[in-house]
Amino acid sequence: MADHPQNPLPHTGTASLSRRSLLELGGAALAASAFASTLPAPARAASATGAPATASVEAATIVTADGVEIFYKDWGPKDAQPIMFHHGWPLSSDDWDTQMLFFLQNGFRVVAHDRRGHGRSAQVSDGHDMDHYAADAFAVVEALDLRNVVHIGHSTGGGEVARYVARHGEPSGRVARAILVGAIPPLMLRTAGNPGGLPIELFDGFRKSLADNRAQFYRDIPEGPFYGFNREGAKAYPGVVDNWWRQGMMGAAKAHYDGIKAFSETDQTGDLEAISVPTLVLHGDDDQLVPIANSALKSVKLLKNGTLKVYKGFPHGMLTTHADVLNPDLLAFVKASA
Secondary structure (H helix, E strand, O other): OEEOOOOOOOOOOOOOHHHHHHHHHOOOOOOOOOOOOOOOOOOOOOEOOEOOOOOOOOEEEEEOOOOOEEEEEEEOOOOOOEEEEEOOOOOOHHHHHHHHHHHHHOOOEEEEEOOOOOOOOOOOOOOOOHHHHHHHHHHHHHHHOOOOEEEEEEOHHHHHHHHHHHHHHHHHOOEEEEEEEOOOOOOOEOEOOEOOOEOHHHHHHHHHHHHHHHHHHHHHHHHOOOOOOOOOOOOOOHHHHHHHHHHHHHOOHHHHHHHHHHHHHOOOHHHHHHOOOOEEEEEEOOOOOOOHHHOHHHHHHHOOOEEEEEEEOOOOOHHHHOHHHHHHHHHHHHHOOO
16 A cells, blocks of 8 residues: 655645535545646547548547547557546546656557547537447547557546446457556445445535536535545645646536436446456545545456555545656556556
8 A cells, every 4th residue: 555645736725615515425426637738629630430540640539430529639659559548527638648648758659538528529418328438439449440458547437448348348359458546436326235335415416516507516626525635734736626627617518417427327347347357446545536445445356357556645636646656556557568
């Protein structure tokens, strides 16, 4: 178990009434860390029926079988091992800027996409569920003809990775390894079979906050529990909060609203049991949004070839607050598959 200070970022955070409401709700699955980044316009250059040209493609789109345009980034040498990143709710592929640059500098090809209804992908009305999330990721993999891929997912993105590897990655022979960071599986919702889960009222509270005032809700989450900025003595960084808000507000309100059901009510026990590739499970023991006892500690027991690493005092958004610790651990696991 790693032991590190909770949060090295500078202080600016302020309390708010709606944040207190968040804390009363306890924790629910959101996802994703974020660092300041720009908003590039997508290059409308690819299709679902063919891979892009051999030249390096930094930003483009594919179209899924059901006609949804998915934005993606593809950086680095095309003959290098690909690492594909899956972001969390309600963010975008910009969530992974720090990790993408890190792996790029270490010689890998890095790919990340905006989930349907999120970021720069099409704001469609339907398909905001784990099956479509995984199928959309597979459409990107096929379009780019990615093989021997390591898939890394955070929070809801971790659920997407689990469904993808079980339903598409392993059956197609295209996946090498998987990494689940602060991930939502196996199931967040409290049920008769999952008594340690979170009550439906918590997720209803998220839906109400989103519908009532999404812009303020998307301030309260990163200013409070997401990065642990609400902990006594914690220091906040305004750029991180602003970037979280920017990414969230880029997406569609309906996609985000429907996504709450996807991340809270999808039982992924079967997905985890079906995965046989080496899978690394990383979680902070102070994750207020995806509590470790009902997620990582259960997931590693369901995986055939899983390894768990717990970070003492780390928050849900530890990929941002403690990237200097997480990135080398990610790299070490990825290199083992090279």
